[in-house]
Amino acid sequence: KQEVTQIPAALSVPEGENLVLNCSFTDSAIYNLQWFRQDPGKGLTSLLLIQSSQREQTSGRLNASLDKSSGRSTLYIAASQPGDSATYLCAAVGGGGATNKLIFGTGTLLAVQP
Amino acid sequence: KAGVTQTPRYLIKTRGQQVTLSCSPISGHRSVSWYQQTPGQGLQFLFEYFSETQRNKGNFPGRFSGRQFSNSRSEMNVSTLELGDSALYLCASSWGDSGNTIYFGEGSWLTVV
Numbered sequence: 252k253q254e255v256t257q258i259p260a261a262l263s264v265p266e267g268e269n270l271v272l273n274c275s276f277t278d279s280a281i282y283n284l285q286w287f288r289q290d291p292g293k294g295l296t297s298l299l300l301i302q303s304s305q306r307e308q309t310s311g312r313l314n315a316s317l318d319k320s321s322g323r324s325t326l327y328i329a330a331s332q333p334g335d336s337a338t339y340l341c342a343a344v345g346g347g348g349a350t351n352k353l354i355f356g357t358g359t360l361l362a363v364q365p
Numbered sequence: 366k367a368g369v370t371q372t373p374r375y376l377i378k379t380r381g382q383q384v385t386l387s388c389s390p391i392s393g394h395r396s397v398s399w400y401q402q403t404p405g406q407g408l409q410f411l412f413e414y415f416s417e418t419q420r421n422k423g424n425f426p427g428r429f430s431g432r433q434f435s436n437s438r439s440e441m442n443v444s445t446l447e448l449g450d451s452a453l454y455l456c457a458s459s460w461g462d463s464g465n466t467i468y469f470g471e472g473s474w475l476t477v478v
Binding site for chain 2: 285287292294295296297340342349351352353355
Protein backbone atom coordinates (compact mmCIF):
# COMPACT_ATOMS: atom_id res chain seq x y z
CA LYS A 252 0.00 0.00 0.00
CA GLN A 253 1.42 3.33 -1.12
CA GLU A 254 2.16 5.84 1.62
CA VAL A 255 3.34 9.39 0.97
CA THR A 256 5.07 11.53 3.59
CA GLN A 257 6.08 15.17 3.47
CA ILE A 258 8.71 16.88 5.57
CA PRO A 259 8.65 19.43 7.10
CA ALA A 260 5.02 19.85 8.08
CA ALA A 261 5.50 23.61 8.33
CA LEU A 262 8.17 26.03 7.25
CA SER A 263 8.64 29.76 7.73
CA VAL A 264 11.30 31.62 5.75
CA PRO A 265 12.17 35.24 5.01
CA GLU A 266 11.47 36.56 1.55
CA GLY A 267 14.20 35.84 -1.00
CA GLU A 268 15.36 32.55 0.45
CA ASN A 269 15.69 29.40 -1.61
CA LEU A 270 13.94 26.42 -0.07
CA VAL A 271 13.39 22.70 -0.51
CA LEU A 272 10.28 20.70 0.29
CA ASN A 273 10.58 16.95 0.64
CA CYS A 274 8.26 14.12 -0.34
CA SER A 275 8.79 10.40 0.27
CA PHE A 276 6.80 7.46 -1.06
CA THR A 277 6.99 3.81 -0.12
CA ASP A 278 6.17 2.07 -3.41
CA SER A 279 8.45 2.93 -6.33
CA ALA A 280 5.97 1.50 -8.86
CA ILE A 281 4.42 4.86 -9.74
CA TYR A 282 3.25 6.35 -13.03
CA ASN A 283 4.19 9.83 -11.99
CA LEU A 284 4.37 12.29 -9.12
CA GLN A 285 2.59 15.61 -9.08
CA TRP A 286 3.11 18.69 -6.93
CA PHE A 287 0.22 20.98 -6.01
CA ARG A 288 -0.31 24.11 -3.99
CA GLN A 289 -3.42 24.90 -2.03
CA ASP A 290 -4.37 28.34 -0.79
CA PRO A 291 -6.66 28.57 2.25
CA GLY A 292 -10.23 27.62 1.41
CA LYS A 293 -9.36 26.87 -2.21
CA GLY A 294 -8.91 23.88 -4.47
CA LEU A 295 -5.57 22.49 -5.60
CA THR A 296 -3.44 24.12 -8.27
CA SER A 297 -1.16 21.85 -10.26
CA LEU A 298 2.47 23.00 -10.18
CA LEU A 299 4.57 20.28 -11.77
CA LEU A 300 4.13 16.73 -13.04
CA ILE A 301 7.11 14.37 -13.19
CA GLN A 302 6.68 11.16 -15.15
CA SER A 303 8.27 8.03 -13.70
CA SER A 304 10.86 8.04 -16.51
CA GLN A 305 11.93 11.63 -15.79
CA ARG A 306 14.39 12.97 -13.23
CA GLU A 307 13.18 16.54 -12.98
CA GLN A 308 10.81 19.22 -14.24
CA THR A 309 11.10 22.98 -14.11
CA SER A 310 8.58 25.78 -14.28
CA GLY A 311 9.77 29.30 -13.58
CA ARG A 312 11.20 29.45 -10.05
CA LEU A 313 10.08 25.90 -9.32
CA ASN A 314 12.10 22.74 -9.89
CA ALA A 315 10.92 19.29 -8.93
CA SER A 316 13.09 16.18 -8.91
CA LEU A 317 12.22 12.51 -8.70
CA ASP A 318 14.33 9.59 -7.54
CA LYS A 319 12.23 6.45 -7.82
CA SER A 320 14.92 4.15 -6.47
CA SER A 321 15.03 5.98 -3.15
CA GLY A 322 11.32 6.86 -3.15
CA ARG A 323 11.92 10.59 -2.94
CA SER A 324 10.90 13.79 -4.65
CA THR A 325 11.89 17.35 -3.84
CA LEU A 326 10.36 20.68 -4.77
CA TYR A 327 12.85 23.50 -4.95
CA ILE A 328 11.54 27.07 -4.80
CA ALA A 329 14.02 29.77 -5.76
CA ALA A 330 13.92 33.33 -4.46
CA SER A 331 10.77 32.82 -2.41
CA GLN A 332 8.09 35.53 -2.33
CA PRO A 333 5.21 36.22 0.09
CA GLY A 334 2.83 35.07 -2.68
CA ASP A 335 4.37 31.61 -2.42
CA SER A 336 2.77 31.20 1.01
CA ALA A 337 0.42 28.21 0.77
CA THR A 338 0.23 24.51 1.55
CA TYR A 339 2.26 22.38 -0.84
CA LEU A 340 1.15 18.82 -1.51
CA CYS A 341 2.82 16.02 -3.37
CA ALA A 342 0.85 13.09 -4.72
CA ALA A 343 1.81 9.83 -6.36
CA VAL A 344 -0.14 8.03 -9.05
CA GLY A 345 0.25 4.26 -8.72
CA GLY A 346 1.55 2.03 -11.49
CA GLY A 347 -0.60 -1.01 -10.90
CA GLY A 348 -2.84 -0.46 -13.90
CA ALA A 349 -4.50 2.42 -15.70
CA THR A 350 -5.48 4.90 -13.03
CA ASN A 351 -5.48 8.57 -12.11
CA LYS A 352 -5.87 7.87 -8.42
CA LEU A 353 -3.69 10.21 -6.38
CA ILE A 354 -2.17 9.26 -3.04
CA PHE A 355 -1.43 12.48 -1.20
CA GLY A 356 1.12 13.43 1.38
CA THR A 357 0.05 15.46 4.40
CA GLY A 358 1.44 18.68 2.98
CA THR A 359 3.94 21.36 3.95
CA LEU A 360 2.53 24.68 5.13
CA LEU A 361 4.86 27.39 3.84
CA ALA A 362 4.93 30.94 5.14
CA VAL A 363 7.20 33.45 3.41
CA GLN A 364 7.73 36.52 5.56
CA PRO A 365 8.10 39.90 3.81
CA LYS B 366 -10.62 26.95 -21.66
CA ALA B 367 -12.80 26.55 -18.59
CA GLY B 368 -11.39 24.67 -15.63
CA VAL B 369 -13.03 22.04 -13.49
CA THR B 370 -16.34 23.40 -12.24
CA GLN B 371 -17.99 22.22 -9.07
CA THR B 372 -21.44 23.08 -7.78
CA PRO B 373 -22.63 24.04 -5.29
CA ARG B 374 -19.66 25.75 -3.69
CA TYR B 375 -21.14 25.87 -0.20
CA LEU B 376 -23.98 24.01 1.41
CA ILE B 377 -25.33 23.21 4.84
CA LYS B 378 -27.28 20.03 5.49
CA THR B 379 -28.85 18.38 8.51
CA ARG B 380 -27.86 14.97 9.82
CA GLY B 381 -29.77 12.22 8.07
CA GLN B 382 -30.30 14.17 4.86
CA GLN B 383 -28.69 13.34 1.58
CA VAL B 384 -26.66 15.55 -0.74
CA THR B 385 -25.65 15.53 -4.39
CA LEU B 386 -22.54 17.34 -5.62
CA SER B 387 -21.82 18.03 -9.25
CA CYS B 388 -18.60 18.27 -11.24
CA SER B 389 -18.01 19.39 -14.82
CA PRO B 390 -14.52 18.37 -15.99
CA ILE B 391 -12.33 20.31 -18.38
CA SER B 392 -13.63 19.93 -21.93
CA GLY B 393 -12.24 16.74 -23.49
CA HIS B 394 -11.29 15.12 -20.18
CA ARG B 395 -12.78 11.68 -19.67
CA SER B 396 -11.32 10.90 -16.24
CA VAL B 397 -13.01 12.29 -13.14
CA SER B 398 -12.04 11.60 -9.54
CA TRP B 399 -13.43 12.72 -6.20
CA TYR B 400 -11.60 13.42 -2.94
CA GLN B 401 -12.62 14.34 0.56
CA GLN B 402 -10.48 16.78 2.51
CA THR B 403 -10.75 17.21 6.28
CA PRO B 404 -8.32 18.75 8.77
CA GLY B 405 -7.88 15.44 10.56
CA GLN B 406 -7.61 13.00 7.64
CA GLY B 407 -6.16 15.16 4.90
CA LEU B 408 -7.01 14.34 1.30
CA GLN B 409 -8.64 10.97 0.84
CA PHE B 410 -9.62 9.33 -2.43
CA LEU B 411 -13.31 8.56 -2.88
CA PHE B 412 -13.70 7.19 -6.40
CA GLU B 413 -12.51 7.48 -9.97
CA TYR B 414 -14.45 7.29 -13.21
CA PHE B 415 -13.24 6.91 -16.75
CA SER B 416 -15.65 6.91 -19.68
CA GLU B 417 -18.64 6.31 -17.38
CA THR B 418 -17.00 3.32 -15.63
CA GLN B 419 -15.93 3.36 -12.01
CA ARG B 420 -12.31 2.19 -12.00
CA ASN B 421 -11.35 2.65 -8.38
CA LYS B 422 -13.14 3.17 -5.11
CA GLY B 423 -11.67 4.40 -1.85
CA ASN B 424 -12.31 3.08 1.62
CA PHE B 425 -15.58 4.87 2.32
CA PRO B 426 -18.94 3.44 3.40
CA GLY B 427 -21.64 2.63 0.88
CA ARG B 428 -23.40 5.90 1.76
CA PHE B 429 -20.95 7.51 -0.64
CA SER B 430 -21.71 6.88 -4.29
CA GLY B 431 -21.03 8.48 -7.62
CA ARG B 432 -21.61 8.27 -11.31
CA GLN B 433 -20.34 9.70 -14.55
CA PHE B 434 -22.47 10.66 -17.50
CA SER B 435 -21.79 10.27 -21.21
CA ASN B 436 -20.66 13.91 -21.41
CA SER B 437 -18.08 13.14 -18.67
CA ARG B 438 -19.86 15.25 -16.08
CA SER B 439 -19.95 13.52 -12.71
CA GLU B 440 -22.03 13.58 -9.58
CA MET B 441 -21.40 12.20 -6.14
CA ASN B 442 -24.07 11.49 -3.58
CA VAL B 443 -23.87 11.06 0.16
CA SER B 444 -26.91 9.59 1.87
CA THR B 445 -27.84 9.64 5.56
CA LEU B 446 -25.40 12.43 6.33
CA GLU B 447 -23.34 12.30 9.51
CA LEU B 448 -21.54 15.14 11.28
CA GLY B 449 -18.24 13.59 10.23
CA ASP B 450 -19.11 14.05 6.57
CA SER B 451 -18.46 17.77 6.94
CA ALA B 452 -15.57 18.40 4.60
CA LEU B 453 -14.32 19.97 1.40
CA TYR B 454 -15.18 17.68 -1.51
CA LEU B 455 -12.84 18.09 -4.45
CA CYS B 456 -13.31 16.93 -8.00
CA ALA B 457 -10.39 16.36 -10.35
CA SER B 458 -10.22 15.68 -14.07
CA SER B 459 -7.59 14.42 -16.47
CA TRP B 460 -7.41 13.87 -20.20
CA GLY B 461 -6.29 10.26 -20.48
CA ASP B 462 -6.66 7.07 -18.51
CA SER B 463 -3.33 7.62 -16.72
CA GLY B 464 -0.12 9.61 -16.77
CA ASN B 465 -1.51 13.06 -17.54
CA THR B 466 -1.68 16.20 -15.42
CA ILE B 467 -4.62 16.16 -13.03
CA TYR B 468 -6.59 19.36 -12.50
CA PHE B 469 -8.79 20.18 -9.54
CA GLY B 470 -11.88 22.28 -9.07
CA GLU B 471 -12.42 24.77 -6.25
CA GLY B 472 -14.40 22.23 -4.26
CA SER B 473 -17.76 22.02 -2.52
CA TRP B 474 -17.79 22.90 1.16
CA LEU B 475 -20.29 20.68 2.97
CA THR B 476 -21.29 21.39 6.54
CA VAL B 477 -23.51 18.88 8.32
CA VAL B 478 -25.32 20.19 11.42
